Amino acid sequence: MGDRVLAIARKETRQLLRDPVYLGLAFVVPLMLLILLGYQLSLDVKGLLVAVVDRDRSVWSRQYVDGFVNSEYFRLVARLDSEAQAREWIRSGRARVVLDIPPDFGRRLSANETVAVGVTVDGSFPSRGQIALGYVEAVSTLYNQQLLRAWLVEHGWRGGQVLPVQMEMSVWYNPTLESKNFIVPGMLVIVMMIFPPLLSALLIVRERESGTILNLYASPATRWDILAGKALPYVAVSFLDFLVIFAVSVWLFQLRFVGSAWLLSAAALLYSICTIGLGLVISALTRTQLAAMLATFLVAVAPAFTFSGIFAPVASQDAVGRFVAHLIPATYFMDVVRGAYLKGGGAAPYAPSLAALAGYAVVVYAIAWLALRKRVG
């Protein structure tokens, strides 16, 4: 049996190596996508553009604004004169937050009265808006604490703590809470679910379109020979993609990697077998290359992007989301990948995920075997 598998694998490898489009899709485009998204797709909110309409221009108002100027989360871009101007800055995107300080800000504070500062936030990107509001509130709270302390001192309070409970914070696994440590490994899972299945989804249907499939149908080669022969070179391609992306993530993106590279590699190999198998199922069931590509996006790429937990934990999805998440291999590989990069530890915690990937592989190749008929029409 082996020699026929090798014959088909050799033929596929030659075809791949001589087709610039396939080669590009196999190696160049995945890397480009990773680098582009890895740099651009950041969930960190820093240097929020803030504009101030200071109608008071007192010591008080300057102190308050200084709180923003001194924070790394804000960048003061303008001091404006009118509310109309402020609206224009938000609308054009030159500012994300506008503080409107009323003319009697200093007077009211010195008279121990409350005063309302107008805060306008660009909410067109909800998560960023939310975070911006939180930051504004934090800076304002700090200023309130300053005022409180000054008032207490003025009224004869000596020593002791104004705010006795202090927090001793430590963040595990991603101590700097940088989102690249979270996003780039996620992209590894997604990129490996886009290009390898896309290529393998064309393998059978392409021969069906050109007519060469009849060589295989009319030969004694078994369905397993055909599937294995076509899968082998592309599993290798997918695994190579993994190695390249892994190297780029560690050296170019300077990601923390604390786990076992062997464990991650084993999972990547299993995952590659799954994704190539998924592509072959699609290829066995479609009649045109166009249909195969669309089916790959619907069946492989979209669920992985939506449900595998790249942006939000699987546990926080609704029941349907959690159900779908457990049907796709990306979820299990994501578990191993995030763990290997950030948490480390032995293989034991990941055994269920590895077992799920292996099970998925068995099922997907069984389906491909059933779907591939050595018949025309």
Next chain:
Amino acid sequence: MVIDVRGLTKTYARGRIRAVAGVSFTVARGEVVGLIGPDGAGKTSVLQILAGVLGADAGTASVAGVDVVRDPEAVKHVIGYMPQGLGLNLYDSLTVAENVEFFRDLRRVPRAQYEDNRERLLRMTRLAPFLARPAGTLSGGMRQKLALICTLIHLPDVLLLDEPTTGVDPVSRRDFWTIIHTLVVSRGVTVLLTTSYMDEAERCHRVSLMHAGALIAAGTPDELTGALAGRHASLEDVFVHHLSGHGREPGPALAATPGEAAFDDHAATVRAERLSCRFGAFTAVDEVSLEVRPGEILGLLGPNGAGKTTLIKMLCGLQPPTAGTAVVAGHDVRRERARVRGSIGYMSQRFALYRDQTVLENLRLSAGLYGLDRATAGRRIDALLASLGLAEFRDRVPLALPLGLRQRLALASAILHEPRVLFLDEPTAGVDPLARRHFWDLVRDLAHRRGVTVLVSTHYMDEAANCDTLGFMHQGRLVALGRPDELTRQAEKAGGPMVAVDAPDFARAFVLVREHVPDAMLYGRRIRWQSDHPDADIRALTAALAAAGLEARAEIQPLSMEDTFASVLHAAGLNRG
């Protein structure tokens, strides 16, 4: 019987289309049997069922003792199956050698057998110099020969070949048949092949004519043609005879005019001088010069890829020439493209009308595109529908019409504006013989009665008889131009007439003849070769055959059009396939 088919039936579209309708036939060991018929006759389905790649709905079929309907996988060890299309089963980015190796490994051919077989096949096909070339860069004929090597590399006992020679140049076609007949004679291989060329029948031991899923006649070529009393019948006559008897609608009633026509010394309506077209390094048309006069039918004969379509497209102003000049209906094809298009009719290779619009709607659209006013359009459409025999189909969509009627509709659409010049690009490819005859009657009528200048391309050699002038095209060049009978006469003068030997034990006789005449070819049971000194050849060989105890009868035959073409290529040193 190596192949035994009984009551085989295959339906598509949930039984609505009967592709194969109760077909029965047998093929004995060492026999070459041809399934002959137009596109859509069901030939491919029969072959695919026998190759175990298509299921059957009823009937039985066995190949080498294996029931292919029940156990299709078991047959795959003994067969060599070559699908339709010029080398479509090859991998274009793989080299010639790599393609052959792939089939070796797929078939697990033992090393010694492989080396030996590969050597022999490469020699016979003369492909050895091209081993390192990617298959995608080969010519159509070479691709087809490579596909044959790949099909034969495991020395199958049964060969199933689907239209192996369609669109192949005459030289490659001869190589092809030489290989087949050598295998039959040396190894007793059994061959079942399909073809839409009627003239290919004489190369088969027996033929079955197939039409609309059914066999309409079967026997040796001589039996079939002999059964039609009277004039010397061709296989096409036999086909037409059977089809007319099968309740087919009669064709348009236009009297055929004799092929001998004298042309005025009018200025030619089509004149090309050293017209060339290059696509990068590839020369599609290479300095072609020709003239066509009003009322003349010029036929361009040549294989796929010879440059026929590109030449026609340049003359229609659809493809700018890279060199040379051409004037069509008084207009330069380079500078007056719009005027050229207004005065010509063009029927492209592929059906270019809307398949989901009725016959009438299609014609009205064409009339609109040519700017005919309503009254004129209506009058002409009615007249054409009547004269082309399309009136009863005016409200049908082309999708539901047979190929022959579709071609007639395409012709109607091309002549609606009464062009002076008509270009027809392979108008009859795949059409059944009866419809083909009707089509040619119409074309001859247009040219000879109405004075339309016609330039038509084809890869059917036997259609040459319909043309006043014939041009042979090969690898972009016009290698011969003249009246059909003149071309044949010249070829006979250059290479001698055809000697044909009929012997009951043709296999042994062939081996013996080849010792004396290496160029001899087997045509079914008949051995043929072109000879400079036919009488001496006949004397020598009948004596040699008699000495070997072989009964034989020799005669001198006229050259067929394919013989003529091959002879012209040979004389031009272009016989390297």
